[in-house]
Amino acid sequence: MQDKHSVGLVKTEYYTFADPPEKFRLENGGKLGPVTLAYETYGRLNRNKSNAILITHALSGDAHVAGIHSAEDKKPGWWDFMIGPGKPFDTKKYFIICSNVIGGCKGSTGPTSVNPETGNPYNLDFPEISIGDMVNAQCHLIDHLGIGRLLAVAGGSMGGQQALQWAVAYPDRVAGVIPIATTARLNVQGIAFDVVGRQAITGDPKWKNGDYLNRGTIPSDGLAVARMLAHITYLSEDSMRKKFGRKRQETNGEADSVADFEVGSYLRYQGESFIRRFDANTYLYITKAIDHFDLTEEYGSLEAAFGLTKSKFLVMSFTSDWLFNTAQSKEIVQALNVGHKDVSFCEITSSYGHDAFLLPNPVMERLITGFLRTLRN
């Protein structure tokens, strides 16, 4: 039975630009080309092209944000509850776009892509990628789709960093910005966790100095540890206690077992499933982009960074999110207020930690529905 609130069957499309010799210029001075972005769109672009909303994804996300790829598909896109007819991002009204970031491993050009100069995967020859590069590449896609000005950019976590970057780098091209559970500069504890994740990957002998794709191996142990660690930071003590508590798991009593507690067995499952769907070098590149994003450093101050923005803002954080915590959202909101920008802020009560933005939440849904209605493009 067709769900009337689903965007239904969708297809990933691909846009390639910056064919050599005219390459895509990166923020750190390097060049890359050609660049392909995998993207999906739902709903219809209206005649004056004023109803387009760009959804930006987090670390392990992709372009497939809503709907299903085939009738047999059991799992819809990663923000399906937010996007579709009658949902906050209402596809009866809005034209929704989501693309896999440059540097990603879900169809866009990234470290696993073939380097046309060598015929082999880029691996560590792939240039350093920034949040700014992700947004500049998205801008090429928006141009390609013939859209002058987006109605909104919305995303959580690294997606929120991109939303902020859109507001700052393209003040004339986005009416509304929705940064969720995010930061204008990650705090040092967040950086430290990413450092340990990267150390787990690069310390795995199967990483082979990043050349594993050419050597028939995968640094699966290191990548799994990185994901297990990161996963803890996405949850809250409260949600973990409700879900697992100190419950034990039956084991055969081996001293090496990590899974004698249910939470251990759960985390190991998360690590094991992640290595089947994500690339280790990509994990290094994307986490470094997250860590290095710093609007304060780039513009001298956060107030200066937001100085030219003309967008309306809806900033949201979640009470139990200790990774991209409310203090980091307030830093954004205060800087916007100093510049008399149009900003609404809500700290939403949730026990789900950082993951809260990926889960249905009536408050978040109502706030976004209402905010989008106020936007004029």
Added chain:
Amino acid sequence: MQDKHSVGLVKTEYYTFADPPEKFRLENGGKLGPVTLAYETYGRLNRNKSNAILITHALSGDAHVAGIHSAEDKKPGWWDFMIGPGKPFDTKKYFIICSNVIGGCKGSTGPTSVNPETGNPYNLDFPEISIGDMVNAQCHLIDHLGIGRLLAVAGGSMGGQQALQWAVAYPDRVAGVIPIATTARLNVQGIAFDVVGRQAITGDPKWKNGDYLNRGTIPSDGLAVARMLAHITYLSEDSMRKKFGRKRQETNGEADSVADFEVGSYLRYQGESFIRRFDANTYLYITKAIDHFDLTEEYGSLEAAFGLTKSKFLVMSFTSDWLFNTAQSKEIVQALNVGHKDVSFCEITSSYGHDAFLLPNPVMERLITGFLRTLRN
């Protein structure tokens, strides 16, 4: 120049008991023997043997809690600022004892010790060890020293778990108990971090299913990752921000670098120095003892656990400690209050996170000094 507040030159001593066939009985039903405990003592045991204080150490601690081992020794014992003439644990008044836990790798019998039945290190043939086993082994040492009743047991983190266990298991043998930055049952987030640390070790191919000592290798990459991760949980965001902020480190621009932020370089140093002073299998055994300690589960409730205790308690936590947080200390205090036990509690303001108990703190020092004066033995 001799520091008049130092215990000066000290020497680690060894006590061996439970020679086969009369072995040491473990809580899980197993037996182990012989058992050696490495220990140090400072000050003098008085005539009626009523001034003995046992200091219990944390995960990576050892028996060397104060003083120096040689005139060239640059670093004193791990709690030197607390122990010595005129210090809170005043060696002019008290006889101080500290032993490396059973299962440890600092001179006491543990996974790196030679199994007399095979002539090789125990490795994973070493039996599972609990906090209760650590305390029962300490009790053998206390008996050996001719001490009927300790004036106090004091320790932080896992040391605090041992202090609680002393109060519960030997109500007639300890007058005062000082559990610092500890828990009667670790919360699930703490367990989860330990799980990832153990996964990092056992996922390292050089771990060799625990047999690395016989195979001429060390799972140094996995152990370093485990330590780096644990180290983050010992600090607070506040202390990391003050110490490192988002400061960069000069690197040669390699994408695999984990150390492009100062905090990364610091954590890597912590990981690298840890592998030179700690054993990977021991890390597995000791963290499992910490995780499995649960007075609530063992006695039905925490109130029931503390039902028979006759000791006075001084419970302390630190504001910025999010691993063994104040909530976990309050759980102990509330259960003691329900049973009308004699308990003082203080949440001490500190930005140093869980590590605060290892650092000089005037409030902690004054509270302990005062508490010890109230004890009668």
